[in-house]
Amino acid sequence: MSTRTIVEMHALETTAAANLNRDDTGSPKTMEYGGVTRARVSSQAWKRPIRQMFNDLLNPQELGIRSKKVVEILSKRIVALDDSLADEAPDLAEAMLSKGAGIKLAAPRKRKGAEDQEDKRLNQSQYLLFLGNRQYDALARLAVDVRKESSDLKEAQTAIGKMKKQIKQIIKDDKAIDIALFGRMVADDTDLNIDAASQFANAFSVQAVDTESDFFTAVDDVHNAGDTDDENGGDSGAAMLGEIEFNAATYYRFADVDANRLYDTLGDVEATAKAVGALVKAFVMSMPQGKSSTFAQGTLPDLVVVNIRDTQAVNMSGAFLTPVKPNYVANATKALVRRSKDMDDVYGVTPVKTWVVRIGDATKDADALAEAVSLRELVDGVEEVVSSRLSQE
Structure with a gap:
């Protein structure tokens, strides 16, 4: 059978x-x-929406997070374990992901209006990375342990770079249910891929x-009240026009x-x-x-x-x-x-x-x-x- x-x-x-x-x-x-x-x-x-519904049906620890903001996420996990590392956490997280896991990171695209001010956002992966909550926690614990055994941040970063096999194994052992169901593609290292079930x-x-098309208008409540001091007071015309297409x-x-x-x-x-x-x-x-x-x-x-x-x-x-x-x-x-x-x-x-x-x-x-x-x-x-x-x- x-x-x-x-x-x-x-x-x-x-x-x-x-x-x-x-x-x-x-x-x-x-x-x-x-x-x-x-x-x-x-x-x-x-x-x-199916993945989002999993948050109500399953334990969050059994699920993953799909995001480019991998350094930020891992940094927060490190600080949650040891808040004395708040200043060093972004550097430790970047070392774990870049030097350890071999994931390419880059500065995020600058936001409009940020040309004249320093953009302090952390580096991001160049694609959406699907990584389990348990894996983030394991990587954070490893980063904290390495830092405690090192005399300074630079020594810790160097040590992390020598732990590639261990760090990649943590990611490969991902048991997140949504990642197992929907799969994961890591462009930088196909060994970290998971085929979707x-x-x-x-x-x-x-x-x-x-x-079909729905033409709509929106009326300004105050303007429509007919304020006589307003040069347009009493005008019942729409303040905004728009169109939305739909079907059934x-x-x-x-x-x-x-x-x-x-x-x-x-x-x-x-x-x-x-x-x-x-x-x-x-x-x-x-x-x-x-x-x-x-x-x-x-x-x-x-x-x-x-x-x-x-x-x-x-x-x-x-x-x-x-x-x-x-x-x-x-x-x-x-x-x-x-x-x-x-x-x-x-x-x-x-x-x-x-x-x-x-x-x-x-x-x-x-x-x-x-x-x-x-x-x-x-x-x-x-x-x-x-x-x-x-x-x-």
Whole structure:
């Protein structure tokens, strides 16, 4: 029996007016598919709110920080361990990252108006570096220990430069859950890379979508009061004019995670099962926050289907190559169920286990895949099956 464990997540989610993910002109992203224009949300746009939701679902010590401000972050960890090193902490942090880990650092771009004043911001990595909280703590502890054993800062920096193997090993041993799931690329040293255990598809609308435009005005409350001392008093015209583009759609969303590869990185069955469970929940509950104060797009999926396969992940986007017709959720559900059954019958990729979470009569056809359960039952069930299967490896 194969113990390969691939967890698939499929969702149909309907949003009303929204601009979830903008292009460089501010318009909602789109794509051509099946001969028509579809609304689109990039995988990056949806992965970020998922990672942010992990802060509520998991212990922060089990997570990482993705930032260029690596010297600043490590400096603060050093000071937290020994506040007498406040003045030397930036230099120690820079030595750990640059001389020790081989990460190239550079001065940040100068801010506007800083030409005539000293820019005291610390050096930064030249790309976003994803590093676990436990790794920052371990590097800070090492920096403090080295400084205590050295007569001065220069001697400590020299000592750190001779500890490259140990420092790189600390970074390579990263067990942060979000880094294991989403991966890490270190351009300066590929040995520090971590392959992502998860994959995310671009979400797209199951129907053809036209981008619409909202013309708006803003009125000056004081000016509009009609102050007669104001040369424009009483003028009810707008103080600001603007335009926001938006669309409305039912999206098909897909992601998967290779639990075996995740286990290879995390090295613990229960931690892996918990990570998969958190990913499933965050996938369901998250929402990109583009223009959220304007559109309040806090929806939840109409339908969620989660499969565990022992073969390979199967994206069901082909179910919507022909744009579905109104009623969109009902017709999209039928198309997804039909595609799923065809894939299983023809290619022999029948899931080991399937869960369905759904609302409303429009999604009732999904009962043909599995009995509907609650989100909590889904997460608990996924964690249990993943744990059981990994324990058999």
